[in-house]
Amino acid sequence: MKLLEVLNARRSFGGLVAVDQVSFSVFSGQIKAMIGPNGAGKTTLFNIISGLLPTETGKILFKGKNIHRLKPFQIAHAGISRTFQNPSLFLKMSVLENVMVGRHSRTRWGFIGCGLRFPGQIREEKHIQEAALEQIAYVGLEHLADSPAGSLGFGQRRMVELARALATEPELLLLDEPASGLNPKETEDLGLLIRKIRDTGVTILLVEHDMSLVMDISDDVLVLHNGSVIAEGTPSAVQDDQKVISVYLGKGLAHAAPGEKSSMRLRRP
Amino acid sequence: MLKRLIPIVLMAAVIVAVQLLATALEKEYCLTQLTMAIYYSMVVMGLCLVMGYAGQVSLGHGAFFAIGGYTSAILTTRSFLSLQDTWWAGILKRLHVFVLREDMFGSPIMTVSPWAAFLAAMIVTFIAAFLIGYPALRLKGHYLAMATLGFAMIVHKIVLGSAFAGAADGITGVPEWTLGAGLVITGKSVARVQNYYLASGIALVILILLGNLVRSRVGRALQAIHDQETAANAMGINTSAYKLQVFIVSALIAAIAGVLLTHYTGGIGPSESSILKSVRYVALAAAGGMANLWSASLISTLINYLSLRDWFGTFDNAVFGALLIIIISIAPDGPFKPLGLWIRRWSSLARVRTGEKNHETP
Structure with a gap:
């Protein structure tokens, strides 16, 4: 399909x-x-x-x-969910909160319900947290769930971003x-x-x-x-x-052209 | 759960302690300015939500405060006695929208009741905030600051130039507001302590509600918009709708404060809508660390109180400017966060030192 x-x-x-x-x-x-x-x-x-x-x-x-x-x-x-070329995490939030934001589109309580903490909203919040923790464990970062996103290395940020994208189902x-x-x-x-x-x-x-x-x-x-x-x-x-091969991998042309980049330019379709 | 209760209990304890202290020292008159300061700090709480969480600056919160106060003041002081015999005035009277009372000089008047006027103030504020926020918040960047600045200037000019708003004199003779259950918002000195607790209670409720909000799905969405608007949108957050909603909520809080203070002091003047007032609220929200509701409300109550007690004299406005500069350059997260960090660092340092000593002496 x-x-x-x-x-x-x-x-x-x-x-x-x-x-x-x-x-x-x-x-x-x-x-x-x-x-x-x-x-x-x-x-x-x-x-x-x-x-x-x-x-x-x-x-x-x-x-x-x-x-x-x-x-x-x-x-x-x-x-449809996505990650970015430069991981764009919410740096002021923890890893867990970042992934919890990913649940946004699958949850529903708004200003009034959240302000008054309706029982349904408290339950939903719990589900959001559980689902987020599950995704964090899925990418193998459960030990970092409470760390600020800004303190992570580049590779870990990518993983958090992936978990956040997966959290949107x-x-x-x-x-x-x-x-x-x-x-x-x-x-x-x-x-x-x-x-x-x-x-x-x-x-x-x-x-x-x-x-x-x-x-x-x-x-x-x-x-x-x-x-x-x-x-x-x-x-x-x-x-x-x-x-x-000619425009991208440049394999067969490596010996013929002075450099990959120039060969790409020469072969512009 | 317990962790959430600690600041609430602490704050309640401070509120009670201040009252007991003022009564014991026979300085209860101080509570009047403190009550006013608490009403002003409600505006700052709402502004914290917009600035600290959604990352938008509003220079129009003084205007929303004034819209709330003036709507309420006009409707509760203007006499609609000439309409008394119309059929719809009779219905409105039965619904307690219109009330018959006597004015300051004892002649009978028919005005809108404080509750109905409060409702009208909310509706007017909602419409104004929507009309300003809708176009300005669809764009990324600081368009809201510019739009609200212009809006505040217009409101100030309208207030100053309109006879129905009392022009430069403002409006006086606003009646007290009977809330029910024996609670009355009034500036009478017999009700001073009651009104202090009433204002503190309302402020505390707003603080709790906003605290709940920022620690929820909505709060995370706002913070995400502040941090990375594009990523927030791609994660399913309707960024422009959230920005608009939070702006309207905080404008409504400012208007609530305006209505309450107008009933408390019995009047409102055009200075409430001045640009400097709006800038003050922004300075106070920034002084509290923007994204820190508790410290912002404490600091703004304190500074507003000192200002109302005339501590700063002619330097009044300069103090707010200086405060803004000092806080932003030294402690952009507000004074309490770095303070906490220092305490933690010192205590851990002390622990390390004593640990070393224990190590040296076997």
Whole structure:
């Protein structure tokens, strides 16, 4: 089943077209990776899907419904959650509180109920805390639940962000460079964790530069270059694609061109 | 649960101790200014919610205080006697919206009852806060500060220039407000102690409610908006709706304080709506550490009390400015948080030292 369908998404900043007529689909239960050199438009595409930027043309369909006019919070309600390239935790809060914020879209008590502490609100608060602790344990940070988020290292912040995103009970999880800044051991653990999350029924779309991780965990790979899709397919198919090799992996051209970057520029499609 | 009760019990103990002390020293007259200071500090509590938790600055809380006070004062002093014979005035009279009483000179008048006027004040404030907040809070950044600054200036000019608001003289002769159960909001000296407890009680209730709010789903959402608005939105928080709601709630608290103080002092003047008043509230909220309701309410009560007792003389406004600068540059989290940290550091240092000594002497 097509969970997410992006149809002719386009976004420009001034004269620069960051995402140009991109179309692709993500199927339920997949781990799909989006790769491409810096500036290919991956994060812009993420921002379009999660509602932070509107697309100028086309449609974004989630479970068959058009979501491209919805606000980010409405998209979170619909079942899409995300992490950010630079972990954007609420630094003044504890790890637990951060993850508790993730439960926001699945809970309901407002100003009056919270101010007066209705019995239902107290019960809900307890559930929020339990659910958050469960997610924190899931990413292996239960010993840090009460630490301020600002005191954590980079890798731990990524994990808290992941727990926070999972706390929203997403059907589709967008991970923006989850392995950047992680050491090889942490990256390996992350790969296992992403697989584990997928096995619980969450579909995953990730942007990643770590090729060994991408090739290891993804079912499907989408390659972007200069805002357009240049290849899509299984990891092995993409690895063998001549276009991809020339613009991105640069393998076959390493001896022919003076440098990877210049070869990329020469081969601009 | 017990941890939540400790500050409430402590605060209640302080409130009682102050009254007993004032009575024992035969200085009960001080309680009048203290009661007024407590009403003013309610405004600061509401402002703490907007500034400390939602990260928005409002320079219009003096205006909301004035809107509450003036609406109440106008409706409870203006005579609608000429309308007495209309059919709807009869219905409103039966509903206790209109009451017949005598004015200061003994002639009969028909005015709106304090309860109905209070309700009207809330409605007017709600509408004003909504109209200011709705456009300003859809945008990121400090648009609210600018919008509320302009709003406060307009309100001040309207109050000063309108005959129905008493122009530069303000309104006097506002009646006392009988709340029921023997409680009356009045400035009469026989009811001084009762009104001190009434004001403290209402302030304590607001403090408890706001305390509950900030330690809940809503409080976390507000804090998240303050920290990382984009991430908060992506996590499912309707950021503009929350900012608007918290702004309206705090404007309503300011208006409640305005209504209560107007009935307590029996009048209101245009100075309540001046920009400097609004800036004062912001300074006091900042002095308390913004996101710290308890310390903000304590500090604002104290400073307002000293100001009302005329301790600062002509330096009155300068004191508030200096306070703001000192607190923000030395202790941006308010004076109590670093104080607590110092105490903890010293006590742990002392423990380490004694531990070393024990180690040296086997």
